Amino acid sequence: MTPAHTTYEQLHESAASAYGERPDAELVQALAGVPAGRAVDLGGGQGRHGLYLAAAGFDVELVDLSEAALAQAQESARSAGLHLRTRRSNIAFYEPPAPLQVVVAALILHIPARHAALKAAGAAGLALTRGGLLYLSLPGFNPETEALASELLDSAGCTGRVVKHVVTREERPRLPVTRRNETRAVGFRP
Numbered sequence: 001m002t003p004a005h006t007t008y009e010q011l012h013e014s015a016a017s018a019y020g021e022r023p024d025a026e027l028v029q030a031l032a033g034v035p036a037g038r039a040v041d042l043g044g045g046q047g048r049h050g051l052y053l054a055a056a057g058f059d060v061e062l063v064d065l066s067e068a069a070l071a072q073a074q075e076s077a078r079s080a081g082l083h084l085r086t087r088r089s090n091i092a093f094y095e096p097p098a099p100l101q102v103v104v105a106a107l108i109l110h111i112p113a114r115h116a117a118l119k120a121a122g123a124a125g126l127a128l129t130r131g132g133l134l135y136l137s138l139p140g141f142n143p144e145t146e147a148l149a150s151e152l153l154d155s156a157g158c159t160g161r162v163v164k165h166v167v168t169r170e171e172r173p174r175l176p177v178t179r180r181n182e183t184r185a186v187g188f189r190p
Contacts, residue, residue, distance in 0.1 A: 043108025047073030125156025160187025
């Protein structure tokens with residue numbers, strides 16, 4: 001187990017909804033007009049995005065390394081009467097099943113080495129259908145993070161936009177700080 005994996009496993013074991021329960025507002029907005037189909041939530045943790053997609057009618061596979069997070073996501077899905085598939089995998093080696101309408105990579109692609117993150121984004125892009133959505137979020141906003149978001153969209157073959165956002169405790173109630181900056185990117189496969 002890597003130190004990062006151990007940290008996330010401990011986080012998920014110690015806190016229900018470690019990143020909050022609501023999906024990112026930019027993801028909800030970007031989904032307008034995207035027809036329901038297959039979706040993958042990469043590094044989806046306890047399922048805040050995957051559960052939202054399942055409730056919206058998507059056939060969702062949530063991928064994460066944390067067994068605790070996957071178990072919590074499954075329990076939340078059962079409690080809500082939703083179908084959610086989970087898969088324990090390192091996203092750097094995961095090959096998304098094509099065709100996909102949506103790939104969510106929220107607060108995950110800054111963790112692996114840059115080449116591995118770009119490879120994962122490329123694999124996601126190859127699995128996306130024409131008009132499919134790739135949603136990214138990365139911690140912080142600075143030129144380096146914005147550049148990574150743009151590179152990830154390019155690697156996935158998606159055209160899109162990069163936005164800056166301040167996350168509040170209302171959005172993620174269990175954040176250790178009251179506010180946090182994120183760079184978010186919304187891209188569509190042409």
